[in-house]
Amino acid sequence: MNSIMENHQHRINDLVARLRQNGLRLTPQRMAVLKAVIGSQQHLSAEEIYAQVRVDYPMIGLATVYKTIAMLKDMGEIVALNFDNQGARYDGSGQDPHPHFICNRCHAIIDLDDESLQNLSATIAANTGYHITDYRLDFFGLCPNCQSQ
């Protein structure tokens, strides 16, 4: 078992425990949505999650996907990424807040993790007096593949 799978297994165990703690139920639909989101390096839309979950659970409704997404957001398992156009994409990487790069041509969303950004919030907070709890940073441009076309 590789480290990514171990990490997923750990998160699933953790999720199960926290559902029980809060009197929430462990349903197949919830497991399926969680696995779809955290099992993908992509940043899926609600429709894409829906399509993927339907492979194994053809009876699931889109509303259930949205409700489960909302629950996972509340639990801090996933993060919604909204952009100016279209609907949200969901980041299930489980990492602390991190920047993203969005390619304007192929629309890929790539997780970034640059050391120089780790202290970003602290620096701003110190300079302004705001109490910062979270941030969102997106870069837009062309990925290497699209640059060469």
Place this chain on the structure above:
Amino acid sequence: MNSIMENHQHRINDLVARLRQNGLRLTPQRMAVLKAVIGSQQHLSAEEIYAQVRVDYPMIGLATVYKTIAMLKDMGEIVALNFDNQGARYDGSGQDPHPHFICNRCHAIIDLDDESLQNLSATIAANTGYHITDYRLDFFGLCPNCQSQ
């Protein structure tokens, strides 16, 4: 005339020139929307712009406001800020891309301009090979006023 007003006047002159260049018309509605957005340090929503413009132009339609906003976006005069909930807010500051701070309690949006962020894009671009043309950075937390409550 103070520097803010001079700056506004300059932008309006510039806008008029560029409208002419592109065969677009200079209508009272367009002027009113532009003035509402750039004349406010706030980051207004479409509805707020609509309400403000209606003071002087009671006949204007919301669709016209949206169409004008779209035009001003295309011209680079204003920037749309989308968040996870509700509708977009518009930044008419005319500055290069800059970070924002959003208070989770009073929902104020404040323009930031920290020196240490100026070279952010360049640093990331150098480290990753992506060609970065733009960025969006939002900090979330509590403003000083809301911290004390």
Place this chain on the structure above:
DNA sequence: CTAAGTGCAAAGTATTTGCTTAGGA
């Protein structure tokens, strides 16, 4: 004069909600 813009209403998206039935604990 004439093409672009306005204003209205209708259509589109993305997401949420209400309600009845199903199914975990």
Place this chain on the structure above:
DNA sequence: TCCTAAGCAAATACTTTGCACTTAG
């Protein structure tokens, strides 16, 4: 058994579009 969650459809919120009339250039 009991109460939360699923599934469906209807509702909502924001924004865009189509079209006949108006108006800036």
